[in-house]
Amino acid sequence: MTPKETLQKWIDAFNKADVETISNLYADNAVNHQVANDPLEGKSAIRKMFEGEFSTAEMTCIPENIFEDGEWAILEWKDPNGLRGCGFFQIQNDKIVFQRGYWDKLSFLKLHKLPLE
Numbered sequence: 001m002t003p004k005e006t007l008q009k010w011i012d013a014f015n016k017a018d019v020e021t022i023s024n025l026y027a028d029n030a031v032n033h034q035v036a037n038d039p040l041e042g043k044s045a046i047r048k049m050f051e052g053e054f055s056t057a058e059m060t061c062i063p064e065n066i067f068e069d070g071e072w073a074i075l076e077w078k079d080p081n082g083l084r085g086c087g088f089f090q091i092q093n094d095k096i097v098f099q100r101g102y103w104d105k106l107s108f109l110k111l112h113k114l115p116l117e
Contacts, residue, residue, distance in 0.1 A: 003073035003091040004066055010089070010096070011075070014061050017054040023047040027095040034101040056114065081111045 001009075006025060013022035026032070026043045033039035040046050053059065065076040075087045085103030089096050110116075 001094045002068060003071055003089065004068040006091045006094055006096065007066060007073035007075060007089055011061050011063060014059070017059075019047060019050050019054060022050055025096050026099075027092070027097045030095070030097050030099070032096075032099045032101075034103070036103065083107055083111060 010022060010025050012018075013025065023043060023046060026046050028043050029041070030043055030046060031039055031041050032046045032049065040049055060079050061075075061077045062079060063075060063077055065074075067074040071091055073089045073091060075089070076084075077086065078084045083103065085101060087099060087101040090098040
């Protein structure tokens with residue numbers, strides 16, 4: 001698969017809140033750094049993050065732009081509530097080895113009526 005195709009599978013799994021499928025897109029030693037949070041290392045930590053997030057809030061990723069550059073796929077997204085962000089996915093051998101995401105955590109917490117940290 002190309003990095004763009006892997007990213008499309010990630011988006012599909014994310015929008016279905018499919019923890020199993022989305023987790024399996026990551027390499028065992030992957031790093032996921034959502035810049036509003038501390039980086040997570042390893043597939044099991046990433047899986048646990050998605051389990052918590054999907055059980056806490058209903059989230060939808062609407063792609064606005066997807067770019068591919070070598071082993072990188074870049075996603076600009078929005079959700080139905082107006083939240084926007086972008087993600088950078090380094091993909092090797094059809095697995096995400098590194099992900100960095102930028103989004104407004106305060107707006108996310110307010111939109112989903114979650115406690116402010």
